[in-house]
Amino acid sequence: MDDSLRELYQDVILDHSRHPRHFGPLPEASHVGEGHNPLCGDRVKIYLLLDKANRIADIKFEGKGCAISQASASLMTDMIIGRTVDEAETLMGGFLHLVKGEDTELTGDDRDRLEVMAGVSAFPMRVKCATLAWHTMKLALEGGEAAKSE
Ligand code: ZN
DSSP states (O other): OOOOHHHHSOOHHHHHHHSOOTTTTOOSEEEEEEEEEEETTEEEEEEEOOOSSEEEEEEEEEEEHHHHHHHHHHHHHHHHSSBBHHHHHHHHHHHHHHTTTSOOOOOOHHHHHHHGGGGGGGGGHHHHHHHHHHHHHHHHTOOOOEEOOO
16 A cells, blocks of 8 residues: 555544444435445445435445445435435535545535545545445435446
């Protein structure tokens, strides 16, 4: 592993990949989506439970794959639980810009927490790993079946 790649795998990412938050099935889920990143072999399944106010009352995920894909799913679930669907999609937009190395709308705590993923922008293959969970979350909200990361 060279230095730039080692830097990519920061402690926060390793911690999330080894001890994922909100991991497991959610039988009462109202929305479910499955995603696959064929370039890396990552798989993720997102379960969401929305309340009447369109707020994400609960979210869980299952999956397997590289550290980046699983850490990103863990971090995402931790950050969007309790938010409305609109807020989650806004956060997703900012995250996609961040990991592509573009100007991002993220600010404050959101930016601080997601910044650990910014390093993937230098590794186009890893961007797909980092965005898989987010695309799958959006797909689940749209009622779809299978997401592909882009
Ligand atoms: Zn991956």
